[in-house]
Amino acid sequence: MITPRIIQVEVTTTCQARCKFCPRTLLKDSWISRHIEWDDFIHVIPTVKKGVLVHLQGWGEPLLHPRLWDMARAVKQRQGKVSLTTNGLLLDEAASREICRIGFDFIAVSLADAIPHAHHALRTGARLEPILSNVAFLCGLKPRPRVHFVVQMMKSNMARLPAVVELAAKLGADRVIASNLDCIVNGEVD
DSSP: OOOOOOEEEEEBBBOSSSSSSSSHHTTTTOOOOOOOOHHHHTTGGGGGTTTOOOEEEESGGGGTTTTHHHHHHHHTTTTOEEEEEEOOTOHHHHHHHHHHHOOOOOEEEEESSSSHHHHHHHTOOOHHHHHHHHHHHHSSSSOOOOEEEEEEOOOOTGGGGHHHHHHHHHTOEEEEEEEESSSSOOOGGO
């Protein structure tokens, strides 16, 4: 049997932000917000072998899941790698220290823009300044996981992608990933 190298698990569909490009926001009248049950998550664990990466993300905020740390520890106990994508709002000092203690391999922080007002225009409820403060704290810890910025490319932010790269360098982040939206619900965010 072939073992996957990467397993992505959507641990929650709940989020405290209201991003204008997110299906959670655009489909809010029919969206179901919930966390994956522990009994469902543990079915992933037997597939984790040494070196397999389990990435905890989706259309929700993983740091809202009450058993996120248990999930990460379960992956590490199987000698797997673990990572997550976060909007950065809950990436406070306590979360950053727990991420380092568990040994996350990387943390991806999703940004919409490097300029606060442009970021706020796309990510309602997710002010940029506290997110950047949280990232700076995490980047200052030693040892720490790799820190990535992830930017969803849209017409409104394409010209400022170099500013995101500069911001990442300034804060000590390791990588910037600019990706296409994989779920386009309306033409405004195409």
